[in-house]
Amino acid sequence: MSTENEGNAVPPAPSAPPVPVASPAASPQGPAPDGNAPTAPLPPVPQDTRAAAHEQDPAFAGQAAAHQAGPAPDGSWPPPPPSTPTYGDGGAGGYGGAGGGGVGWGASYQQPAPKPRSGRGGLVAAVLVAALVAGGLGGGLGYTLARDNDSGGSTTVSASDSGAAQVKRAPGTIANVAARALPSTVTIEAESSNGEGGTGTGFVFDKQGHIVTNNHVVADAVDGGKLTATFPDGKKYDAEIVGHAQGYDVAVIKLKNAPSDLNPLALGNSDKVAVGDETIAIGAPFGLSNTVTTGIISAKDRPVASSDGSSSSKASYMSALQTDASINPGNSGGPLLDASGAVIGINSAIQSSSSGGFGSGQSGSIGLGFAIPINQAKYVAQQLIKTGKPVYAKIGASVSLEDSTDGAKITDQGAAGAAAVETGGPADKAGLKPGDVITKLDDHVIDSGPTLIGEIWTHKPGDKVKITYKRGGQEHTVDLALGSRDGDS
Secondary structure (H helix, E strand, C coil), rough: CCCEEEEEEECCCCCCCCCCCCCEEEECCCCCCCEEEEEEEECCCCCCCCCCCCCCCCCCCCCCCCCCCCCCCCCCCCCCCCCCCCCCCCCCCCCCCCCCEECCCEEECCCCCCCCHHHHHHHHHHHHHHHHHHHHHHHHHHHHHHHCCCHHCCCCCCCCHHHHHHHCCCCCHHHHHHHHHHEEEEEEEEEEECCCCEEEEECCCCCCCCCEHHHHHHHHCCCCCEEECCCCCEEEEEEEEEEEECCCEEECCCCCCCCCCCCCCCCCCCHCCCCCCCEEEEEEHCCCCCCCEEEEEEEEEEEEEEEEEEEEEEEEEEEECCCCECCCCCCCCEEEEEEECEEEEEEEEEEEEEEEEECCCCCEEEEEEEEEEEEHHHHHHHHHHHHCEEEECCCCCCCCCCCCCCEEEEEEHHHHHCCCCCCCHHHHHCCCCCCCCCCCCCEEECCCHEEEEHCCCCCCCCCCEEEEECCCCCEEEEEEEEEECCCCC
């Protein structure tokens, strides 16, 4: 499935069963959409115009692969987006071919370009002020009418303030979880050197001041930009980027002059999550910081390729947790919690209709949100803190990124004339050849190249996996140990 990260073009997303629906998300690397939220929508994958681009899976050999019948595409990583489909807010067609929506990054909330950040704040403030004025008028009129009609002798009953009547917010209730988790979340503002940027969310990862968020939330500030993190109590800190992984859409920033009383959020086990489990999302949708929404886990292992829909966008791949908790631009990078308050995912992308809201033209939630499983995000974050660079697992083969339901096909030729199967790599050692179609990785069904990439990246280099593939109509199974590739380039 393909999603939008706030406007960048994304390679067609896998439709592995169940086929994930792309959700819109905001991407700091693309042009700022009309809004202030870093939560980019997932770019939609057009059903009838899906590009036949064949790029090498960055997880496999680190370079784009060419379609067996045509010239090899650009070999740079991450894989370049297909030339035909785009997955921005205005994209046509969802993953299942329905029009009017798209999947994109759900992380950063970006303001309508080219207005400066203050303009975004002004827009929101104006809306809120108008609402307050209208509310004041309504309240005054209501009081006047009530005073003029006070002959009815109506009597009201007030709730008791005694302890017995107080609402109980015991451990496990949403109010209790929110009260404990909110102090450890931050609203992130990223601004590039030219003044463009957006708003996203992050959460405290450790007592040393590291904050975990989405790559697309902080992308604007990567080259000489500015980052700030604001806690719910209003305390604001400057921050710096420790490391970012475009392919995983994970980033780690660190607070400057971090306070000594930070309380990291407890990390759960995303492998143990079940469909139907309660979820709680915290973020800054459309710039509204410290917002709490609830829902359930709607599905697991959704193959999602997210981007912001722009022509220069590079896709991120995930085998995502799907939730119906309300997620909007600005929620990106925020924690997805379970009923106990443990982090089970990082909100990253949403499927959204094409209609805008808040005067920005940016799409909002329709109940299809996608989060990076915390088990994967934890590994990536620790690697970024340790070395500043991400490490990706790979099989060392170039696969087609065409949308299909048959599997991930190893192309006849790699990028720039390179071999489709890396000599001496894991796939080569396992006996895989161009033309082979991979249909399973362990017990996970593989329906396309992007699905395979997302599944491989849930593993670590050195992990042993079982690959099922078809060759000449015959099915074969082979074990292989995953290789590794350092960095996004």
